Amino acid sequence: MILTHYFPYIINRVAGELSSSESKVLAEFDLNLQAWRVLVALDEHDGQRVTDLSGVSLTEISTLSRLLDNMEERGLVEKRRARPNARSVTVHISATGRRVVEETIPEALRYQDTLLEDIDDKDLAITRQVLNQLYETALLHKW
């Protein structure tokens, strides 16, 4: 078997490169990839629970719990006991957090544009769809 023909390998290889590039861009804003995903997710839909954010940020809940404390100390988010179900904690983005999102999203989009500029739109749409389908399949099976 040739590794570069093996699909999971190909995906992991490019994912690693992209993560590393993204992280460098975000480091200028003192954010790691996970914190940025949390902010973007809250900017889009505020007041999500820790468990929800663990899902969207692709971060273990124990890691995320500490990360959120750190982000709260920095004034990016605020944690509140949820109502009516006070077993949950909801996380809320602050004005500072919104500002960081406003600054970083253009960078992210520029980065994405540079990355994708030579790719045919139709091919890109197909790739998106395949990747999403693979994700669903992987979740479904959970080998």
Next chain:
Amino acid sequence: MILTHYFPYIINRVAGELSSSESKVLAEFDLNLQAWRVLVALDEHDGQRVTDLSGVSLTEISTLSRLLDNMEERGLVEKRRARPNARSVTVHISATGRRVVEETIPEALRYQDTLLEDIDDKDLAITRQVLNQLYETALLHKW
């Protein structure tokens, strides 16, 4: 911005799921993803240098150096001073290593087949090509 429309996010999300599934399969053979990639790479082309293997296995060279020691202790590979350039160390797969590759590759291919069975062949070919192109672009820029 919606995170699930952001291309680097989509790739990372599926890559994470695939790595985690693959790791579970390989755990039955007492291998992590990195060690398996090393074995498959050497099975295909034996006697590669540590630096080369760091590239194909997507592993930092300092991590890999220790991993290779561990694999050598387990009798999977052997390190030798290269000739004529003895600054390099070449890594050679053992008979045991070959056996592990023979056992694991069918598992990996079955896994890949399950993953890809519902995907149209043409779409898959396009996706492969796009992912490889993205990888090249990311390497080229190295933001």
Next chain:
DNA sequence: TATTGTTATACTCTATAACTATA
């Protein structure tokens, strides 16, 4: 001095489980 690899250290993220608060 340059290249290749090893080792040491601190740091981050993960995995697991024990623990707390709420229902």
Next chain:
DNA sequence: TATAGTTATAGAGTATAACAATA
């Protein structure tokens, strides 16, 4: 007792740099 989250601990990988061997 079940759910949501926090905290503790150990382990795996990374990043960086100092170090050794070879050229």
